[in-house]
Amino acid sequence: MWNIWNWMKNEKDIMLQPSTECAYLSERWLSYDKKNLLDIGCGLGVNSLYFALKGFNVTAVDISDYAIKYANDIAKQNGVHINTICGDVFKVNFEDGEYDCVFVRNIVGAQTKKELKELIEKITKSLRSGGELYITIPSKNSKEYQNMTAYKKAHNIFMNVEDIKKFFADYEIVNDIEEKIFYDKYCSVEKVHEDCKTYYFSLLLKKK
Numbered sequence: 305m306w307n308i309w310n311w312m313k314n315e316k317d318i319m320l321q322p323s324t325e326c327a328y329l330s331e332r333w334l335s336y337d338k339k340n341l342l343d344i345g346c347g348l349g350v351n352s353l354y355f356a357l358k359g360f361n362v363t364a365v366d367i368s369d370y371a372i373k374y375a376n377d378i379a380k381q382n383g384v385h386i387n388t389i390c391g392d393v394f395k396v397n398f399e400d401g402e403y404d405c406v407f408v409r410n411i412v413g414a415q416t417k418k419e420l421k422e423l424i425e426k427i428t429k430s431l432r433s434g435g436e437l438y439i440t441i442p443s444k445n446s447k448e449y450q451n452m453t454a455y456k457k458a459h460n461i462f463m464n465v466e467d468i469k470k471f472f473a474d475y476e477i478v479n480d481i482e483e484k485i486f487y488d489k490y491c492s493v494e495k496v497h498e499d500c501k502t503y504y505f506s507l508l509l510k511k512k
């Protein structure tokens with residue numbers, strides 16, 4: 305089982321704004337008429353809400369009932385519909401080719417390579433040909449990775465550019481592989497490391 309984000313315990317004020325990538329992604333996907341969107345690990349649903357307000361048909365999955373209730377409430381308050389599913393993404397069934405785009409932001413980190421492979425296979429099946437996946441992947445430049453034991457380093461999913469190219473061989477990499485840093489407040493929320501510096505790759509991928 306993956307680490308489950310504890311919405312009751314963690315600060316959530318910084319999670320109440322849609323992520324900056326949403327503006328670019330929504331413009332891009334709407335310009336290609338890619339409107340069926342799956343948000344995996346949607347959290348409080350603010351990114352889902354952003355897409356729904358732009359006219360996407362959004363399905364949002366999260367394992368936390370607190371988060372899903374929050375997502376339902378903000379959709380209602382804003383007069384849009386989000387198809388929310390409360391459950392473990394590994395156990396939810398998606399139709400083959402059901403989605404034009406899949407959004408997976410900041411849920412990948414604590415898993416093993418095997419689990420991430422399973423997740424990506426599931427996403428790939430659920431995407432139409434030419435569909436796109438936006439995903440954040442933690443970087444080997446993160447302090448957390450550098451402080452791991454050799455065993456953990458071998459099994460976790462922190463990556464570098466070469467790893468990304470190999471791991472996502474079924475996808476064309478659409479954007480420049482961009483490395484970013486989660487800002488300090490975010491890191492202290494995650495309590496990953498005392499002076500945490502979590503770097504991650506922000507990837508836009510097209511199914512071949």
Ligand SMILES: C[S@@+](CC[C@H](N)C(=O)[O-])C[C@H]1O[C@@H](n2cnc3c(N)ncnc32)[C@H](O)[C@@H]1O
Nearest residue numbers: 306309345346347366367368392393409410411
């Ligand atoms: C750090 S939050 C990120 C939320 C949102 N994607 C964002 O970028 O603001 C991670 C979310 O992933 C969810 N999650 C973790 N494991 C999951 C799983 N196996 N199935 C569904 N959701 C999961 C957690 O409950 C949590 O809401």
